[in-house]
Amino acid sequence: MKKPPATTPPPAGANQLSRRNFLKLGLGALGALAILETGGASLLFLQPRAAAGEFGGVVTAGASDSFPAGSVTEFPDGRFFLVRAPDGGFLAVYRRCTHLGCSVSWQPAENRFFCPCHASTFDLHGNVTNPPAPRALDTFPVTIEAGQVRVNTTRPDTRDNFTPDQLAYET
Ligand code: FES
Known part of the structure; x- marks a missing residue:
């Protein structure tokens, strides 16, 4: 019977490294989202409640x-x-x-x-x-x-x- 070819094990820490990168990517994306939301909320706050010449202004x-x-x-x-x-x-x-x-x-x-x-x-x-x-x-x-x-x-x-x-x- 023929032996299946031996697979090369991943280098030590390779799996851990990709998980770390994934976490970094996720945290970066969350940070960017938070900045966008804060910026958007600030812009909404600065916007006048009613356009000039309309009801409410x-x-x-x-x-x-x-x-x-x-x-x-x-x-x-x-x-x-x-x-x-x-x-x-x-x-x-x-x-x-x-x-x-x-x-x-x-x-x-x-x-x-x-x-x-x-x-x-x-x-x-x-x-x-x-x-x-x-x-x-x-x-x-x-x-x-x-x-x-x-x-x-x-x-x-x-x-x-x-x-x-x-x-x-x-x-
Ligand atoms: S009379 Fe104007 S709402 Fe009833």
């Missing part, structure tokens, strides 16, 4: 003299209506209904905001004219600098009713 609505007294202009990306009151003051009305949060629309023929969900209506200043909405529409702070109207949509201001001190004027 400051929206430049335009030149104050481009909004006639008594007008209502919708800014869909900012989720508000810019109201210019008959006396020239500005009010940014959040489009979210104070009942259950549906989006209201402006009905110029009726001179009112209307909620399609349960038929609440609101006047030009956002006051409730027909329930079930429990209070006036929320607003956003308005500033007028160098003739430009800006609306800060970071956080809405809640209110029960409209009062004239809520209007913003050019200083």
Whole structure:
């Protein structure tokens, strides 16, 4: 009977060396992954929460003299209506209904905001004219600098009713 050819045993430590290399490779890959994750998280943290001109940030609505007294202009990306009151003051009305949060629309023929969900209506200043909405529409702070109207949509201001001190004027 023929003897099988003798195999040469691996040199001493060869198996151990490859295992060590494998561990080194794995640890290196994990380290690189950790660096990538940390870098990615830092970039996300530095990113603004809302792009300029969109809901959640400051929206430049335009030149104050481009909004006639008594007008209502919708800014869909900012989720508000810019109201210019008959006396020239500005009010940014959040489009979210104070009942259950549906989006209201402006009905110029009726001179009112209307909620399609349960038929609440609101006047030009956002006051409730027909329930079930429990209070006036929320607003956003308005500033007028160098003739430009800006609306800060970071956080809405809640209110029960409209009062004239809520209007913003050019200083
Ligand atoms: S959500 Fe507007 S009336 Fe109900």
